[in-house]
Amino acid sequence: MLLLSGLGAGALFGCDLRLRNFKYKLSVEIEVSGKRYLGHGVRQIYQNHVSAWPDQTSIINTYVSGEAFWIDVDHGPSLFLLLKDHRPGVNSVWNPIRYLFSEEGGAARSLGDGKIVHLKPEYLPGLLVFGNISDSSSAILIHPENIKDVYGRDARIISSELSITNSPLTRGIKDKIPWIDNFKPKMFIEGPVTYDPERYQFNYRDFVS
Numbered sequence: 001m002l003l004l005s006g007l008g009a010g011a012l013f014g015c016d017l018r019l020r021n022f023k024y025k026l027s028v029e030i031e032v033s034g035k036r037y038l039g040h041g042v043r044q045i046y047q048n049h050v051s052a053w054p055d056q057t058s059i060i061n062t063y064v065s066g067e068a069f070w071i072d073v074d075h076g077p078s079l080f081l082l083l084k085d086h087r088p089g090v091n092s093v094w095n096p097i098r099y100l101f102s103e104e105g106g107a108a109r110s111l112g113d114g115k116i117v118h119l120k121p122e123y124l125p126g127l128l129v130f131g132n133i134s135d136s137s138s139a140i141l142i143h144p145e146n147i148k149d150v151y152g153r154d155a156r157i158i159s160s161e162l163s164i165t166n167s168p169l170t171r172g173i174k175d176k177i178p179w180i181d182n183f184k185p186k187m188f189i190e191g192p193v194t195y196d197p198e199r200y201q202f203n204y205r206d207f208v209s
Contacts, residue, residue, distance in 0.1 A: 041069030041170040086126030094125035136202040
């Protein structure tokens with residue numbers, strides 16, 4: 001389970017803490033070579049409300065549970081939608097709350113099960129493809145506007161829809177990527193760790209929480 005947000009998150013809700021635990025569904029449709037492909041995933045948000053500070057400041061810690069999902073494309077790599085937000089300057093778990101309960105990201109307010117928010121593509125979680133799905137080092141992050149670089153000049157994102165749901169969590173990433181458990185986080189890291197900001201480094205927590 002990944003931590004989504006911490007101190008200061010309570011400002012988003014004020015005193016309304018009714019939605020401490022809910023599931024959301026993200027559906028994305030793309031078009032490649034004139035054919036449409038649809039993928040969707042269900043994830044769960046957990047909130048932990050703490051009011052233990054001397055000035056009674058409310059703190060809401062938010063966590064996400066679920067997995068990345070993908071869209072299979074004929075004659076092309078599968079497109080994965082990660083748990084994290086990889087926009088420039090952002091590297092944290094993707095937060096649907098700001099879209100479900102505000103006007104941010106071009107979204108309309110939605111407070112009930114089944115009501116749909118139409119999300120602008122640039123506000124989607126991280127998009128990723130593998131040059132070779134058997135090779136973790138071949139993973140590449142792509143910007144929504146640049147899917148044509150992978151799938152051809154006519155490729156585009158048709159729609160991105162977000163809603164609250166009671167459906168079961170989406171599973172199956174370990175069947176799609178059988179070797180992913182090799183990248184489970186270790187309690188102790190041996191040797192020096194290098195980080196290249198220009199290159200995506202495969203991260204288990206981008207796919208499973």
